[in-house]
Amino acid sequence: MLRLSMVGGTMIYHGKYFARMYNGCEPELWAKHGLGGDPAAGRRFEDARIVKVWDPKREDAETLAAMCRIPQVCDDPRECGEGVDGIIFPDDCSRCHYRFAEPLWATGLPMFIDKPLAATIEEAEAVVARAEKHGVALFSASGLQYTREIAEARPRFAELGRILVAQAASPNELIFYGIHGLAMLWSVFGPGIESVQNVGEGDVDLVKYRWRDGRLGVQFGLETGRPGWRVTLFGEKGRLDIEVADADYFYWNLNRHFxxxxRTRRQPLANGEMLEIIRALVLAKRSKAEGGRTQSVIRNP
Structure with missing residues (x-):
């Protein structure tokens, strides 16, 4: 049984959802403090438990611990690096939840820093540098990179011939939530983004990602809309629409990769791949601010 700690973001959506996947929950407390719905629904991990939790808001940590049967609420985040096999840092809506890793890098423990890894290229590169310095296996990704629907559709990709363009949409701000739209494109094409251009206006982002082999990804970002999770592939021989609806699966699969x-200390994504995603999103915002100017050559370190 793997023993895990959760640090920060405890009463935000992902923190609650992940904790229930690992530890289950007390139904009455879930109805009061959780995310609604059937408290027994969803997938569970039988081979891992969250055994420690810390949050700068101790009351939040105590509430999650009671709701999701976490035995120890820590007074200091450094305690979360003792007697465990890995550490989870849920998204806390600050876009800099990586800061909670600072007193824990020296443990060398594997870390899952929830999406987004950081809000700027410089911050993301600094996080990766810290992980490399301390030999930490690091993972950060959107759950939309690990969907059931795209995986099940993959055998049909060959029917399209060469895929020329993939199109996805996402709600909310481009880095914080737009990462999900890019994640779907990235799960189809993989790494190798060469340039980005954002010709959107106002609350709408319209981003073109060019891969090094010439394939294109198009992302619609609607800060005030709810477009749902869908990716459409356009190939030489046809089109394929994929709607992603099983959020429980992609949250489960994301954590399964962690x-x-x-167990293996092998990262699901290379550091350069995680950085590529952040660079693409940051440069897409910059492109829009500069009137749609193409931002070229998103490098791998």
């Missing part, structure tokens, strides 16, 4: 990393 657990595999805890």
């Amino acid at each position: 657990l595999d990393m805890v």
Whole structure:
């Protein structure tokens, strides 16, 4: 049984959802403090438990611990690096939740820093540098990179011939939530983004990502809309629409990749791949601010 700590973001959506996946929950407390719905619904991990939790808001940590049966609420985040196999840092809506890793890098423990890794290129590169300095296996990704629907559709990709363009949409701000739209494109094409251009206006982003082999990804970002999770592939021989609806699966699969990393110390994504995603999103915002100017050559370190 793997033993995990959760640090920060405890009463935000992902923190609650992830904790229930690992530990289950007390139904009455879930109805009061959780995310609604059937408290027994969804997938569970039988091979890992969250055994420690810390949050700068101790009351939040105590509420999550009671709701999701976490035995220890820590007074200091450094305690979360003792007697565990890995550490989860849920998204806390600050876009800099990586800061909670600072007193824990020296443990060398595998870390899952929830999306987004950081809000700027410089911050993301600094996080990766810290992980490399301390030999930490690091993972950060959107759950939309690990969907059931795209995986099940993959055998049909060959029917399209060469895929020329993939199109996805996302709600909310481009880095914080737009990462999900890019994640779907990235799960189809993989790494190798060469340039980005954002010709959107106002609350709408219209981003073109060019891969090094010439394939294109198009992302619609609607800060005030709810476009749902969908990716459309356009190939030489046809079109394929994929709607992503099973959020429980992609949250489970995201965390399953983390657990595999805890066991093997092999990262699901290379550091350069995680940085590529952040660079693409940051440069897409910059392109829009500069009137749609193409931002070229998103490098890998």
